[in-house]
């Protein structure tokens with residue numbers, strides 16, 4: 075526990091590089107530590123969204139009910 079009071083912000087962990095990042099209005103890239111880390115994270119997010127495409131997982135195997143002759 076730190077008793078240091080920092081009104082300007084606090085140090086958080088950068089989601090990209092896991093380094094120290096200043097979470098304050100002084101840091102426009104928060105919660106990232108730098109513009110580079112922010113861009114890296116955004117790039118990862120963008121590429122991830124690109125992978126979301128129509129998957130052929132519509133396998134209609136509804137063979138639960140047997141079709142016996144009536």
Ligand SMILES: [Zn+2]
Nearest residue numbers: 088091107111
């Ligand atoms: Zn970083």
